[in-house]
Structure formats: C-alpha cells, structure tokens
Amino acid sequence: MKGSTEMQLGMVGLGRMGGNMAARLREKGIEVVGYDVASKERDVDTLAELVGRLEAPRVVWVMVPSGDPTEDTVAELGRLLEEGDTVIDGGNTHYVDDHARSVHLAEKGITYIDAGVSGGVWGRQNGYGIMVGGPAEHVERIRPVLEALTPDSGGYVHAGPVGAGHFAKMVHNGIEYGMMQAFAEGYELMAASGLVDDIPGTFESWREGTVVRSWLLDLLTRALEQDPDLSELRGYAEDSGEGRWTVQTAVDLAVPAPAITAALYARFASRQDDSPAMKVIAALRNQFGGHAVTRVAHRPEEAFRD
Incomplete structure (x- = not known):
C-alpha cells in the first residue's frame, strides 16, 4: 500500500489539522508520537519526552498556529534535537521567516523543511495537498510521510529550496480566495435576478461536465443542501493571513493580481455592519x-x- 513503511514521526500539534494528519499517518503504517499542550490525545507530556521517544535520526512535524507558537516550538526543538534530525513546519508560516529558521537549525546540523498543507478537515479521508521546500536529499528522506498523507494519485510537490513550500501554499490560498469570491458573486447575482428559481440545483448541475467543477464547488453544493438560502449564516469572512501576504508579495514583485486583491478586500468589507x-x-x-x-x-x- 502507498505510504506503508516502518518510519517514525513526531507530530507537535494535534488540533483539527495535526490530529487528523496523525490519524491518517497511523492508518498508513507510520508510527506517530503525538504531543499537544492541550490535547488529551497526546502520547507524551512534553517536547523533551517526544524527542526522547523518537529514534535518531528524528523527524518532527510541527502543526501549531503560525507566529509565536510556531517560532517558540521550532526554537525549543532546536535546543532538544541533534545533528541529523529534521524539523518540518507544516503550519501557515510566512515564507519570509523560513530562511532564518533554516540557518539557525543548520548551526546544529538540523535540517529544516517547510511544508504547505491543504485539505482541511477532509484531509484524513481524502488526503492532503502538500508543497515542500528544502534540500532535495532531505525531502526524499521524508517521502514515505508525504506519500502517506497525500492521495494515492499524487498530491505533493518539492517546490524548491527552503521557503518555496510556504510560498507555493500562500499563492494557492490567494487563488482560493479568488475562486471562492467568484462563486459567491455568482450566487448573489442569481439570487438578485429573480429569474433563477433553483440556485442550489444550478450549482449542483455545474459539478459534472463544466469547466468550473471543483472541490470548492462540491463544498458549496453541500452547504446549500444543508441551508438552501444560507439564512443560518452571517455574511462575515475572516482571512487567515495568506491572502494578505499574496497581495503584498504581488505588490513587491509588481505582478498584477486584481482578482485575488479584490477577493481579499471583499472579506474586509464583510466585517462592516x-x-x-x-x-x-x-x-x-x-x-x-x-x-x-x-x-x-x-x-x-x-x-x-x-
């Protein structure tokens, strides 16, 4: 079976993403030692204990919130791990932070790999899309983990050097913003027309044979099946950061990105009563x-x- 191996992995962060990823890895034959400061599902009570449970050379995957939680976790792992070990940051880290972490860990002979992960709560069942950045030989070393996490048909790419994985995931999420906004505007336009009687059915019909069929469309039709006029929802949308980073990077590189930019601003507008x-x-x-x-x-x- 794809992904079946005797490999061992430490997973730090057992929330909705990390917990499901750990479960999928175990189902695929990967031994996982899990740690989370708050989860009752953890296998160890401290990072030091997690490191002690892993056989060298160790691989530790970090799936905690971006920013200080990730920074602090990677820094502590840098103190606990040894030469030859590997740290994978699978959170929504800004790609500009990856290089400094890589350099810092390299001083102890520890490899840093950045991994952009997409798939949400459905990833355990369907598999995840994973974009990684780092040295080719070290990415190859964790191939069994990547193959266990992704669908049997594929789903991961070695995007480039350190930072490339998180950069690719940032762009992925920017594109996601634009696609979601297009579906949202199409819904509102049909609702305002007074002409289309079956809007949920229309979206459902687009799932087969059309050029806009996609997983996002599948999720939208599922949402409309549960709540046809979306009356149970408030028109408010957060942004997790990647959309902002995508737009800022487009400005920095002088690359026009009007659709992604407009989608980000639409989310800002949704927060104003x-x-x-x-x-x-x-x-x-x-x-x-x-x-x-x-x-x-x-x-x-x-x-x-x-």
Whole structure:
C-alpha cells in the first residue's frame, strides 16, 4: 500500500489539522508520537519526552498556529534535537521567516523543511495537498510521510529550496480566495435576478461536465443542501493571513493580481455592519446630485445617474 513503511514521526500539534494528519499517518503504517499542550490525545507530556521517544535520526512535524507558537516550538526543538534530525513546519508560516529558521537549525546540523498543507478537515479521508521546500536529499528522506498523507494519485510537490513550500501554499490560498469570491458573486447575482428559481440545483448541475467543477464547488453544493438560502449564516469572512501576504508579495514583485486583491478586500468589507466608506459615497452623491441618502437603484439605468 502507498505510504506503508516502518518510519517514525513526531507530530507537535494535534488540533483539527495535526490530529487528523496523525490519524491518517497511523492508518498508513507510520508510527506517530503525538504531543499537544492541550490535547488529551497526546502520547507524551512534553517536547523533551517526544524527542526522547523518537529514534535518531528524528523527524518532527510541527502543526501549531503560525507566529509565536510556531517560532517558540521550532526554537525549543532546536535546543532538544541533534545533528541529523529534521524539523518540518507544516503550519501557515510566512515564507519570509523560513530562511532564518533554516540557518539557525543548520548551526546544529538540523535540517529544516517547510511544508504547505491543504485539505482541511477532509484531509484524513481524502488526503492532503502538500508543497515542500528544502534540500532535495532531505525531502526524499521524508517521502514515505508525504506519500502517506497525500492521495494515492499524487498530491505533493518539492517546490524548491527552503521557503518555496510556504510560498507555493500562500499563492494557492490567494487563488482560493479568488475562486471562492467568484462563486459567491455568482450566487448573489442569481439570487438578485429573480429569474433563477433553483440556485442550489444550478450549482449542483455545474459539478459534472463544466469547466468550473471543483472541490470548492462540491463544498458549496453541500452547504446549500444543508441551508438552501444560507439564512443560518452571517455574511462575515475572516482571512487567515495568506491572502494578505499574496497581495503584498504581488505588490513587491509588481505582478498584477486584481482578482485575488479584490477577493481579499471583499472579506474586509464583510466585517462592516455599516460601511464608513459607503456612508461617504452616499453623502457625496447626495451633495452633488441631490440624491436621497437611502435611495436604492432598482432599474439598471438608475445606477448610472451620477
């Protein structure tokens, strides 16, 4: 079976992602020693105990929240691990932070690999998409783990040197923002038309034979099956950071990314109960055109009377 091996791995972080990844690895024949500061499912009570349970050369996969939790965990592992060991950061780390970690760990002969992981809560069942960055020979060493985590048909790529994995995942998530926004706008347009009676059925029909069929479309049709008019939800969307990093990187590299940028701004707009910017627009329209502040355009031609 793909991924079946006698390899051993330490998993730090047993939340929704890390816990499911550990379970999938075990199902595929990988021995996993799990640690989480809060989880009752942990196998050890400290990072030091985790390191002690692993046979050299050790491989430890870190799946904790990005920022200080990841930074602190990698730093402590750097103190506990030995020459020849490997640390994999599978969290949503900003790629610019990877190089410094790699250099710091290399001083002790510890290899650092960055891994962008996609698949969410469905990854245990369906497999994950994984993008890794690091030295080729060390990526090859963890191939059994990568193959166990990904679908049988594939799903991982050695994207390049350290930082490339998290960079590729950042771009992946930026694209995801744009795709989600397009589906959302299509839904609203059909709902506003008064012409399409079966919006859930329309999305369902797109799942076969169309160019927009995708896993995101599958998830949308599932959501509409559970709540056809989405009345149980509030129109509010967070962003986890990668969308912002993608847009900033596009600015830094002078690469036009209008769809991803607009999708990110749409998420910001969703958090405003009454947009201050739109209040200014309404006030200005009222001042120069004598429009009623609360007036809504019902016919297309009314929308262009400024």
